[in-house]
Amino acid sequence: MAVYAMNIVLSLSIALGLLAWRTSNFSSFTYETDRRNAVEARPVQLSDWQLQSSNGKTVYLSELSDQLLLVDFVYTRCPTICRALGSRYEQLQRVINSSGNTQITLLSISIDPIYDTPQQLNSYRKRHNGLKDTWQLARPITDHAFQTIISETGLRVIPDKFGGFTHSDTIHLIENRKLTKIKPWSSTDWENIILSGKNS
Amino acid sequence: MDILTLCNMASRRLNNWQLNELPAPSTARALLVFVIMVGITPAGAMWFESSMTTHMLVQLPLLIVLGAVCYQPKAQLNSFLTRIDPLGAIAFICYTGWMLFWMLPLNLDLATIEPSVRLLKLISVPIGIGCCFRWLWHQSNAVLKCVVVFETWASVTRLGWLYIESPLQLCSSYLIGEQQRVGTLLLVISGISATVAVFYSLFGSFNKKNDSTLAKSTSNG
Amino acid sequence: MSITEATSNSVEDSNTHTKNHLNLVKLYLAIGILVYALMMIAGVALRAAQGASYLDMNPQLFYQIMTLHGAGMVGVTGLAGLAVNWYFLSRHVLLSTKIFLSALLLSLIAVAMIIGSILIGKFAAGWTFLYPLPAKSLGIWSIASAVTFAAGLLVLGVAFLLVYLDMAIAISKKYGNLTRGLGLHMLFGRAPVDTSHPTTVVASSMVIIVNVAGIAVGAVVLIMTIANLISPAIAPDALLMKHLIYFFGHVFINASIYSAITAVYEILPKYTRRPWTVSKPFLAAWFAATFMVMAVYPHHLLMDFAMPPWAAIAGQIISYTSGIPVLVVTAFGGLTLVYRSGIRWDACSSLLVLGLFGWAAGVVPAVIDGMIRVNMVMHNTLWVPGHFHFYLILGMLPMVLGFAAYLTTNGEQGKSNKIPVYIYAAGGITLCMSFLVSGSLSIPRRFAVHQESWQWLGNVGAIAGTTVLVGTLLIALPILFRLPGATLSAAR
Ligand code: HEM
Ligand SMILES: [Cu+2]
Numbered sequence: 001m002a003v004y005a006m007n008i009v010l011s012l013s014i015a016l017g018l019l020a021w022r023t024s025n026f027s028s029f030t031y032e033t034d035r036r037n038a039v040e041a042r043p044v045q046l047s048d049w050q051l052q053s054s055n056g057k058t059v060y061l062s063e064l065s066d067q068l069l070l071v072d073f074v075y076t077r078c079p080t081i082c083r084a085l086g087s088r089y090e091q092l093q094r095v096i097n098s099s100g101n102t103q104i105t106l107l108s109i110s111i112d113p114i115y116d117t118p119q120q121l122n123s124y125r126k127r128h129n130g131l132k133d134t135w136q137l138a139r140p141i142t143d144h145a146f147q148t149i150i151s152e153t154g155l156r157v158i159p160d161k162f163g164g165f166t167h168s169d170t171i172h173l174i175e176n177r178k179l180t181k182i183k184p185w186s187s188t189d190w191e192n193i194i195l196s197g198k199n200s
Numbered sequence: 201m202d203i204l205t206l207c208n209m210a211s212r213r214l215n216n217w218q219l220n221e222l223p224a225p226s227t228a229r230a231l232l233v234f235v236i237m238v239g240i241t242p243a244g245a246m247w248f249e250s251s252m253t254t255h256m257l258v259q260l261p262l263l264i265v266l267g268a269v270c271y272q273p274k275a276q277l278n279s280f281l282t283r284i285d286p287l288g289a290i291a292f293i294c295y296t297g298w299m300l301f302w303m304l305p306l307n308l309d310l311a312t313i314e315p316s317v318r319l320l321k322l323i324s325v326p327i328g329i330g331c332c333f334r335w336l337w338h339q340s341n342a343v344l345k346c347v348v349v350f351e352t353w354a355s356v357t358r359l360g361w362l363y364i365e366s367p368l369q370l371c372s373s374y375l376i377g378e379q380q381r382v383g384t385l386l387l388v389i390s391g392i393s394a395t396v397a398v399f400y401s402l403f404g405s406f407n408k409k410n411d412s413t414l415a416k417s418t419s420n421g
Numbered sequence: 422m423s424i425t426e427a428t429s430n431s432v433e434d435s436n437t438h439t440k441n442h443l444n445l446v447k448l449y450l451a452i453g454i455l456v457y458a459l460m461m462i463a464g465v466a467l468r469a470a471q472g473a474s475y476l477d478m479n480p481q482l483f484y485q486i487m488t489l490h491g492a493g494m495v496g497v498t499g500l501a502g503l504a505v506n507w508y509f510l511s512r513h514v515l516l517s518t519k520i521f522l523s524a525l526l527l528s529l530i531a532v533a534m535i536i537g538s539i540l541i542g543k544f545a546a547g548w549t550f551l552y553p554l555p556a557k558s559l560g561i562w563s564i565a566s567a568v569t570f571a572a573g574l575l576v577l578g579v580a581f582l583l584v585y586l587d588m589a590i591a592i593s594k595k596y597g598n599l600t601r602g603l604g605l606h607m608l609f610g611r612a613p614v615d616t617s618h619p620t621t622v623v624a625s626s627m628v629i630i631v632n633v634a635g636i637a638v639g640a641v642v643l644i645m646t647i648a649n650l651i652s653p654a655i656a657p658d659a660l661l662m663k664h665l666i667y668f669f670g671h672v673f674i675n676a677s678i679y680s681a682i683t684a685v686y687e688i689l690p691k692y693t694r695r696p697w698t699v700s701k702p703f704l705a706a707w708f709a710a711t712f713m714v715m716a717v718y719p720h721h722l723l724m725d726f727a728m729p730p731w732a733a734i735a736g737q738i739i740s741y742t743s744g745i746p747v748l749v750v751t752a753f754g755g756l757t758l759v760y761r762s763g764i765r766w767d768a769c770s771s772l773l774v775l776g777l778f779g780w781a782a783g784v785v786p787a788v789i790d791g792m793i794r795v796n797m798v799m800h801n802t803l804w805v806p807g808h809f810h811f812y813l814i815l816g817m818l819p820m821v822l823g824f825a826a827y828l829t830t831n832g833e834q835g836k837s838n839k840i841p842v843y844i845y846a847a848g849g850i851t852l853c854m855s856f857l858v859s860g861s862l863s864i865p866r867r868f869a870v871h872q873e874s875w876q877w878l879g880n881v882g883a884i885a886g887t888t889v890l891v892g893t894l895l896i897a898l899p900i901l902f903r904l905p906g907a908t909l910s911a912a913r
Contacts (some may be wrong), residue, residue: 004286011290015297023304031309031372156309156372166375205610343520346586347579354640361641362648365657394637402600402630406593 032168035154036182044179046152050145051109051138054121059138061177068104068197069174070190073155073167075112076124081169086128088171088185089135095194096134104194110139111157111165113146153179207403228270235262236322249312252374252382260302260325267330281335288339292348295336298328299352303359305370312373353393360386441518442511447904449504449525450825454897456497457818461893463490465886468855471871472879480869481561484545487867491548492535492570495674496577498813500528501821502680503584506628508824509621509683514591520583527580534573542566547867549670550574550643552662556650564650571650575643578636585636589629592622602626603711604704616698620686623699627711628676634715635672638665663721671718674809678780678817679710682751684824685773689755692770692834693762697754706746713739713746745784752781768837768896769830772823775846779815786811786857801867804860807853814849814889822896829903837899845892851885 020026024041028034049061070092074082089106096104108124110116116124121137140146150157158166171190173181183189238244239259248259273281285291301307302325310317337345362370363383369376463486470478478486507521538544544566546554555567592602603626606612642665648655690697719736755777764770786808819842830836859878864871871879 004284004289007284008289008293011293015293019297019300022301023306028306030305030368030370034306158373158375160375161377166369168372342590343517343583343586346590347582350582350586350637350640354637354644357641358644358648361645361657362655365645366655368652368654401589401593401598403598404593405597406590 031154031156032170036170038154039179039182044152046174046177046179047148048177049149050140050142052118052141054118054125054137056118058141059136061174064105064107064136065174065177068193069107070104070193071107071109071172071174072170072185073111073153073157074108074124075110075165075167076116076120077112078164081167082124085169085171085185086124086130088190090128090130092190092194093130093135095191097131099195101194101197103197104134106135108135108137109149110137111155111167113139113141153182207399208405210399210403225270225272228266232263232266232270232326235259235266236326239263239322240319245318249373252308252371252378253385255308255312256382257385263322263325264330264333267326268334269330270326271331271334273335278338282339285339288336288341288344291332291336291339292344295329295332295348296351298324298332299355302329303355309371309373349397353390353397356386356393357390360384360390442508442516443907443909445518445521445525446504446508447828447907449500449507450821450828451901451904452525453497453501453504453821454825454893454901456493457501458890458893458897460490460493460497461886461890463493465883465890468852468879468886469883470869470879471876472881472883473871473876474880475883478869481543481545483869484547484867485539485543488545488547489536489539492539492574493532494813495548495670495677496528496532496535498677498817499577499581499673500525502677502817503581505684505821505824506621506625506680507584507588509687510588510591510625512687513619513622514588514595516591517587520587524580524584527576527583531573531575531577531580534569534576538562538566538570538573542569544570546570549666550646551666552646552657552659553649555646556653568647568650571643571646575640578639578643581632582636585629585633588625589633592626592629596622599626599630603630603708604699605708607699608701608704608708614699614701614704616696616700618699620697620699620703621683623704623707624679624683624686627707627714628680630711631672631714632676635669635676639669639673642666642669664718667718667721668715671721672714675714675717678812679714679747681776681817681820681824682747682780684820684827685751685755685777688769688824688827689758689773691832692764693758695758695762697758703750703754706750709746713742748781748784752777765835766839767826767830767835768839768842769823769826770834771839771842772819772826772896775842776816776818776820776823779811779819779849780817783808783812783816801865802860803856803864803866806866807856807860810856811853814853815846818893819845822893822900825900825904826896828907828909829900831907831909841892841895843892845889845896848885848888848890848892852882852889855879855882855885 023029024034024037028037046061051059051061053059072085072089074085076082085108089108093106096106108121110121116139118139121139125132125135125137140149149155153172155168160166169185170182171185171187172179173183173193181189239248247254249255281291302321307317307321311321312318333348336348340348360383363379363386365383366379367376370379466476466478467483467486467490469476470483503524507516510516542565543562544555545562546558546567550567550571555571556564558564558567589599592599596602600606602622604618604623607614607618642662645655645657645662649657686697716739717736719732719739755774759774786804789804826837855878859875860866862875862878864875864878
């Protein structure tokens with residue numbers, strides 16, 4: 001009987017341990033939270049993404065990444081989240097400019113590269129009163145580049161019924177080509193990072 | 201014929217429905233292997249996982265049911281399981297643990313993304329849930345059996361309601377509209393199964409001694 | 422261990438088996454009586470705080486104690502009712518002592534969680550945990566304590582579920598199924614009324630049906646409450662939640678009263694030396710009560726203007742009538758049983774008859790409360806505590822105490838003192854009147870601080886409550902001391 005009791009306790013601990021491990025100690029129950037927690041625990045080394053900038057030129061992540069990069073993923077036709085993200089970037093850009101911190105760049109990467117030509121990207125930034133200097137826009141031009149971005153960030157992009165996409169409303173922090181933080185756009189952490197110049 | 205007799209007749213049919221009316225374990229095993237193979241191939245995985253409905257309400261139940269039906273342990277294994285778990289508590293933990301595991305939106309998502317988690321699903325669902333359920337059924341007394349059924353029903357209901365209520369998209373791989381549809385379907389399942397269970401427990405005939413009309417029924421377990 | 426094994430086991434060592442039966446019931450009763458006394462002290466403190474003369478209590482503490490008193494009283498009423506029901510049912514069918522013991526252990530864990538969440542976590546949202554209040558603490562209690570409270574109720578539900586399932590299976594094994602236990606084949610079928618069919622089995626079948634339904638609903642609604650606590654974005658429809666919460670709560674407390682009635686059915690005939698057997702009206706009454714107990718909760722929603730009028734009207738009609746069927750057959754049956762029977766009045770018999778009286782008279786305030794027009798005004802007044810304290814202090818609790826007295830005198834009649842019963846009854850009636858009068862003066866319920874003009878009623882209530890407590894102790898202390906010596910076996 002004592003052995004049995006011990007076996008019960010043992011299997012209970014194994015089951016609970018497994019669940020705790022899988023959910024990062026019962027903190028992440030959904031993929032999106034798990035993605036955030038995982039990056040926070042273990043920053044992800046990114047490959048040198050190849051992108052086409054909104055001025056039509058090819059840029060590489062390494063060229064941008066000597067600074068702190070805040071990256072969001074948008075598509076310009078988006079009627080919902082991307083508008084919020086755009087307004088948020090407008091706000092953050094004002095914070096950057098008034099803080100005088102030149103070490104920070106905002107980057108929006110399109111998840112609809114076929115439609116989002118450089119012109120479309122530029123007009124998206126214009127709609128949100130964005131300035132070129134600290135807000136870059138870009139799209140992946142090869143399928144391979146797009147897949148790399150998706151798999152390295154763990155981003156999920158699902159086509160919806162209306163020809164658009166359902167996607168994450170988060171902003172990603174990249175330091176020295178390392179993805180170190182993923183937080184919702186509404187988080188006030190972003191202001192703190194801009195003002196202190198570092199990831200707290 | 202009054203309503204009571206009708207109810208009794210219908211639930212007697214339920215009562216006499218025995219496990220031997222299920223397909224033979226060998227057929228089930230072949231079917232299970234087939235479903236697993238389809239689940240591994242890219243096209244099959246794509247089909248099963250393309251929508252939340254087929255993923256949660258077709259593939260997972262198929263795996264569970266087939267896993268349960270093909271469970272036929274050798275005498276040795278059976279006596280070993282009985283020895284280490286006389287009251288069915290370990291089976292209960294195993295069954296609930298895997299149920300919980302696959303109810304987490306996180307794992308459902310990962311199964312559509314990571315091949316290793318997909319494989320884990322195809323193996324652990326039939327074994328951890330399906331076979332475990334039979335093991336549990338074999339091992340436990342009537343009260344524990346009822347508790348298991350009760351808790352499983354309650355979980356389906358809770359999950360359905362949560363899917364409908366949650367304004368958050370719980371699975372990153374599926375749209376929120378689809379999540380709500382699955383929630384509705386889960387509640388429909390819960391409603392139907394509750395009706396059947398109430399009907400069965402109220403009108404089924406359980407005393408094998410006194411009711412001569414029941415002579416045909418055999419005991420199970 | 423399967424049921425058939427249990428049967429053969431019990432034949433072998435039926436002696437230890439029956440002794441375990443009795444010991445367990447004694448354990449339930451002893452714990453129950455102690456908790457009752459403690460919770461009464463809490464109740465007296467509440468009423469005294471409202472009276473403001475004898476006690477000065479910080480409102481925050483008031484709501485903690487109110488939550489404790491409510492949850493504690495409902496929980497212990499459930500346990501005591503279960504113990505009575507289990508004792509008498511095991512005279513007719515084979516019940517598992519292991520399960521009964523596990524249920525007690527689980528309940529104690531649940532009680533620890535509930536008390537911890539209130540006293541340590543400062544949870545004070547009322548035992549009804551009415552959504553979304555548990556999540557809106559304004560910083561007074563933590564999310565964790567609200568979750569612990571809800572989880573404690575969930576564990577309590579599982580504990581009861583275990584015993585009900587065991588009872589349901591045992592009844593089904595012997596009588597075929599629950600509807601046959603309820604006697605429907607005699608009521609509707611061609612089968613003649615079998616007067617040897619035990620009244621306890623009928624009552625138990627009804628209690629099992631309604632309470633398993635209630636616990637099923639509770640199991641879902643509690644998890645939804647917890648989900649909302651953990652992730653506030655998940656916000657279920659508040660009116661639906663209210664429906665389910667009151668279905669669960671109302672069914673649970675009602676079923677506890679119906680469980681305790683088995684004591685009247687089984688013991689009173691011994692005093693009057695006349696049998697109490699099933700009859701068509703008896704079966705019809707219990708059949709009707711099965712539905713009515715589940716349908717009566719909407720009188721908690723008469724104030725919710727979002728409800729369609731037909732629902733309010735249906736709720737009103739059912740509140741009027743729900744208590745009546747079983748009440749009529751039981752009160753009438755009880756009276757015909759007692760009338761000119763030369764019954765011996767001791768603590769046990771007078772408590773049982775008091776219980777019958779309190780239960781019958783408790784219908785009157787309940788029916789008044791069920792009226793829509795009145796309910797708009799009264800359902801948030803002390804009328805409501807008035808009506809349920811009536812049922813519980815003058816109906817349910819005397820039945821439990823009467824049962825305990827019966828056990829401790831080993832069924833011997835005329836051995837116990839009935840003066841404490843008078844004290845208890847006088848205190849109980851005065852306490853309930855202090856609530857009912859307050860209600861008719863539109864004094865709100867669940868107010869920690871009362872206006873000066875209301876306070877005398879609080880003081881009356883506090884004194885009356887103390888009298889109830891004294892009466893209870895006078896009845897219960899001899900019982901507690903003699904309980905270990907009780908030998909009246911429960912099992913067949
Ligand atoms: C000495 C006897 C008792 C006294 C003095 C007493 C006193 C009180 C008081 C003052 C309240 C709060 C009323 C309000 O303002 O809303 C209350 C609530 C309550 N009492 Fe009692 N009580 C006693 C016995 C009982 C018993 C025996 C039970 C059940 C078996 C019971 C169950 C309840 C319940 C369920 C509540 C509702 C709590 C809530 O509103 O959340 N009480 N009682
Ligand atoms: Cu968007």
